[in-house]
Amino acid sequence: MTRLSAAFFRGPALVTFVTAGDGPTLAILDALVAGGADIIELGMPFTDPMADGPAIQAANIRSLGAGTTTADILLLAKQFRQRHPDTPLVLMGYANPMLRRGPEWFADACADAGVDGVICVDLPPEEDDQLGPALRAKGIDPIRLATPTTDAARLPTVLNGASGFLYYVSVAGITGLQQAQASSIADAVARLKAATDLPVAVGFGIRTPDQAAAVARIADGVVVGSAIVELVERHGLNAPAAVQTYVRTLRTAIDLAVKEPA
Template sequence: MNRLASAFSADRAALVAFVTAGDGPTSAILDALVAGGADVIELGMPFTDPMADGPAIQAANIRSLAAGTTTADILRIAAGFRARHPDVPLVLMGYANPMLRRGADWFAAQASQSGVDGVICVDVPPEEDDALGPALRGAGIAPIRLATPTTDAARLPRVLDGASGFLYYVSVAGITGQQQAAQASIEEAVARLKAATDLPIAVGFGVRTPDQAAQIARVADGVVVGSAIVEIVAAHGAAAPAHVIHFIRSLKDAIAQSRIPA
């Protein structure tokens, strides 16, 4: 969690980059994300029914599972990443079934041993925190929660209770990669969330271009990009890392410029 805390700075927004484990040359792609300047890495755990994900990440899940990717493989990828990049935060993102199949304590212990800093479990709501949250916290792993445009003032305290690392604001009421929320609505939501928590606010879903990332970076603590990276992997396969580095650098440069006074 110390790595996560250090990734977010008051004077710049962090770039949070997502890739699906087992889709393409994952370790090389992770290295490319770091080389391009990503501040936080989200490693997606492939699942057969990724209900929050759009076509690009759904297809990545299918490719990964068809290649035989297992939870043990993902943990090995995570451990290798941690050995190569001791200071870069790594977050596992996925669904409850793969995380809980062998029990929450087993998963949390294995993730901790693999150097994981945080976990986003999309389909375990805050009301069911006891399914996974205590095990993660006991292993020193941040349970990272999701807030959405429909998270109202009455429910937000429940979302924040027990959350750590950062708060992931899902900017659209929909699936990944399909649309981007209006900037005004993002600014309003970030202001509302910042009034309720000291956790960094990272905004994702629908962020595809450097210009979009820069706009969000002006108000948020972090910008999450996933589907656009996954599409590069799908298009270029084994040659994807070089293309990923170029794309990540373009995002990073835009974010860096976003808070420089005109």
């Protein structure tokens, strides 16, 4: 059993996102784990983060402005793995930083750092050969995205070669600005789970404990990002404590939702 599969095996997984190099990242990563996160997504800052809303765009700008490099991100990943040997870590970002030195170099570096999976937002499944084989050769899961517009004809292509989990983007838009209705999420998750044995984690627009609980009742994972990134912006060097407190509220809500009688 991999670290990712073990995280989902324990029940609905809380998946949290933070941008590398934005604030005291290593301490924030520690806070995410202490707050009860099951899986960490570490964002690789990029100059044109097309899928991200204002909060994560701003975090990208702050990180790049501070001089964050790919080497810095990989060092953070390695330090995280040394401190948290059992918590899955996923790098999430865009193709250019991942491919500029070649897919084999990136896959080797991820494996050396203890990375479990990679989400490349702007690399469509039709171009899997650009990165997927190199990742799989190192035992790293290429995690795919499905959206409300992923129809029955395209879904097999999205799933082909996917592993780790399937990330369902619950709104047709950018991160952080809106949330889909629970009924539409439930319908989409049921459709996806009928097509794959991969766990389905739902993200985009989940901010409150109540929203996290509602998604946990119908999906295998709950992804929260923009709300955490906003805390980092608001609290700066004091962000770890605020992040841990917030993530704990999400963890508690998810756990209580799972314990509810059917």
